[in-house]
Amino acid sequence: MSLLEIAHLSRNFDGILAVDNISLTVEEGETISIIGPNGAGKTTLFNLVTGTDRPTHGEIRLDGRSLVGLSPDQFASRGMARTFQHGRVFGNLSVLDNVLIGAHTRRKRPHNLVAELLAALLPFPSVRTDEYRLRQDAEAIIALFGERLTPRLHQPASSLSYANRRRVELARALALHPRILLLDEPTAGMNPTETAEMLEFIRTLKQRGLTILLIEHKLALVMALSDRVVVMDNGQKIAEGSPEVIRTNPQVIEAYLGHKQHQRDVAAQSAQAQVPTEKPLSRLAVETS
Numbered sequence: 001m002s003l004l005e006i007a008h009l010s011r012n013f014d015g016i017l018a019v020d021n022i023s024l025t026v027e028e029g030e031t032i033s034i035i036g037p038n039g040a041g042k043t044t045l046f047n048l049v050t051g052t053d054r055p056t057h058g059e060i061r062l063d064g065r066s067l068v069g070l071s072p073d074q075f076a077s078r079g080m081a082r083t084f085q086h087g088r089v090f091g092n093l094s095v096l097d098n099v100l101i102g103a104h105t106r107r108k109r110p111h112n113l114v115a116e117l118l119a120a121l122l123p124f125p126s127v128r129t130d131e132y133r134l135r136q137d138a139e140a141i142i143a144l145f146g147e148r149l150t151p152r153l154h155q156p157a158s159s160l161s162y163a164n165r166r167r168v169e170l171a172r173a174l175a176l177h178p179r180i181l182l183l184d185e186p187t188a189g190m191n192p193t194e195t196a197e198m199l200e201f202i203r204t205l206k207q208r209g210l211t212i213l214l215i216e217h218k219l220a221l222v223m224a225l226s227d228r229v230v231v232m233d234n235g236q237k238i239a240e241g242s243p244e245v246i247r248t249n250p251q252v253i254e255a256y257l258g259h260k261q262h263q264r265d266v267a268a269q270s271a272q273a274q275v276p277t278e279k280p281l282s283r284l285a286v287e288t289s
């Protein structure tokens with residue numbers, strides 16, 4: 001049985017099929033990248049697979065158990081953790097508290113409000129031990145980011161650089177100890193040095209056996225990290241295969257790189273610059289890294 005099974009998943013927004021009959025299986029330990037032009041439906045697919053949104057049709061099974069209809073919290077406690085395309089952290093909370101939020105989602109909680117209040121007012125030794133353990137765990141996860149985050153443990157997230165806020169968000173997702181980590185453009189807005197650092201970080205997670213779904217426009221990163229690549233266009237899966245196979249697939253070049261080329265042409269026209277009409281994928285990958 002596959003770790004994650006997505007079957008005939010669709011999401012219709014008032015006539016727009018943002019996700020159109022997508023099926024995909026993910027095995028334990030795999031890194032799968034989802035690529036495709038803007039508006040292809042990649043983020044919508046992540047929203048469905050993490051419970052942020054509900055499918056119009058289709059199935060999502062983790063370890064053979066259906067997740068459809070559960071709340072985002074329930075998706076998270078079953079082991080689905082994500083980061084968001086535009087980054088989401090609690091600006092007024094410290095780095096540590098942001099990561100502790102992830103850790104608490106995993107914690108076995110008291111079942112009702114009274115019990116929750118009692119636990120807060122009169123912490124029993126087991127609760128205290130639990131809190132201590134969660135904090136140790138959160139600090140250990142933050143330490144994975146070395147000097148980037150460790151000296152900033154008690155600073156509000158709002159005081160951090162953009163790249164560091166994205167690292168905090170990733171740390172929060174990791175604090176869930178997810179079965180599957182979903183990263184939506186984790187290097188968007190990062191400079192080449194930060195991007196290279198993130199690539200190495202994700203590679204380490206992969207080497208530790210974490211299962212990863214990655215949405216990414218930087219093809220050099222996709223090619224370096226992925227066991228498999230899924231290409232989406234207009235809500236549909238138009239190709240799937242190893243990075244080597246995807247790199248040379250004519251449909252992919254047309255749908256993905258065609259759009260990119262179009263965007264470049266528009267930008268170039270407005271700047272009245274000359275742009276070569278054809279570029280090999282390898283060159284594009286280097287340029288976008």
Ligand SMILES: Nc1ncnc2c1ncn2[C@@H]1O[C@H](COP(=O)(O)OP(=O)(O)OP(=O)(O)O)[C@@H](O)[C@H]1O
Nearest residue numbers: 013016018036037038039040041042043044045085
């Ligand atoms: N909540 C929504 N209501 C209506 N339409 C939506 C909604 N969310 C997404 N869409 C539409 O669904 C389509 C897919 O959007 P999505 O954000 O999933 O694309 P994407 O592949 O993540 O694009 P990008 O690379 O720009 O992030 C788009 O046409 C978008 O406008």
Ligand SMILES: [Mg+2]
Nearest residue numbers: 042043044085
């Ligand atoms: Mg998106």
